[in-house]
Amino acid sequence: MKSEPAAYSINDLLRDKTTCWDGVRNYQARNFMRDQMRLGDGVLFYHSNILIPGIVGEAKVTREGYPDYTAWDPEDRHYDPKTAPDRPTWFMVDIEFVRECRSVITLTQLKEIPGLEKMEVVKRGSRLSVSPVTAEEWKILIHLPQWG
DNA sequence: GCCAACGTTGGC
DNA sequence: GCCAACGTTGGC
Numbered sequence: 001m002k003s004e005p006a007a008y009s010i011n012d013l014l015r016d017k018t019t020c021w022d023g024v025r026n027y028q029a030r031n032f033m034r035d036q037m038r039l040g041d042g043v044l045f046y047h048s049n050i051l052i053p054g055i056v057g058e059a060k061v062t063r064e065g066y067p068d069y070t071a072w073d074p075e076d077r078h079y080d081p082k083t084a085p086d087r088p089t090w091f092m093v094d095i096e097f098v099r100e101c102r103s104v105i106t107l108t109q110l111k112e113i114p115g116l117e118k119m120e121v122v123k124r125g126s127r128l129s130v131s132p133v134t135a136e137e138w139k140i141l142i143h144l145p146q147w148g
Numbered sequence: 149g150c151c152a153a154c155g156t157t158g159g160c
Numbered sequence: 161g162c163c164a165a166c167g168t169t170g171g172c
Contacts (some may be wrong), residue, residue, distance in 0.1 A: 004170090026155075049170050109172080125153040127169050 001059075001095070002121070002129045004049040010057040010100050013045065018062060018096040021130070022070045023078040025090060029130040034065035034091040036132065043095050044133060044141065046121060049102070054106035055141065063094035102148030105141070115140050 001021060003009065013019055024030055043059040067088035070076040083089040110122050120131035133141070 003168090028155095053171070125170085127154065129169090 001043055002046045002048045006049070010045050010097075012040060013057070013095070013097045014100060016097075018094055018126060020068075020094050021092045022061075022068050024068070024092065024099075024129055025078060025080065025089065026127075026129065029128055030089075030091050032130045032132060033093045037061050037064065037093050039064055042098075042133075044138075047100045052104055052106050054104040054108075054110065055101065055146075057100040058098040058142075058147075059095040060098055061093050062096045063076040065091040065093055095128050099147070101146045103146045105144055107145045113140060 007018070021033065025035065039061055041061040043061060044055050045057040045059055047053055047056050068078075068090040070078050071080040071083045071088065071090045072085060073079055074081075078090075080089060107121070110116055110119065116122055116137055118134065119137055120126050120128050
């Protein structure tokens with residue numbers, strides 16, 4: 001899961017322990033949260049739009065897909081006037097902090113590791129804020145020395 | 149700050 | 161349903 005640290009960082013998650021992943025307004029990303037993420041699933045927390053983008057920590061899913069209520073809040077930055085009150089368009093999951101990397105697994109490094117070529121985040125022009133990680137990719141990533 | 153990539157919108 | 165215009169994302 002990608003986040004701009006200026007908006008919400010791994011340290012924010014460390015402080016909060018848990019958070020709802022609200023504000024996603026992209027159908028593909030929504031589908032992953034609504035249909036594929038399951039209780040206990042591992043999550044890699046990625047910082048985007050920063051000097052050194054990359055994976056900075058691990059989290060896990062603590063609540064499966066449910067309606068993102070911010071879509072109905074006119075005061076919210078992600079308000080979606082087209083979403084009917086009784087029929088949610090947007091979904092989110094809850095995640096919980098697991099651990100922080102000792103050092104960032106940088107995007108540059110990710111691009112050099114064999115077996116990660118197909119990861120969404122590694123692809124050029126990738127804009128999906130939520131994307132799946134295969135079991136093989138997870139195995140490679142979770143054993144990197146940056147976890148400490 | 150630039151710009152490529154790409155999703156969304158809206159006119160036709 | 162096409163496609164140009166536009167807006168957003170995000171690496172650099």
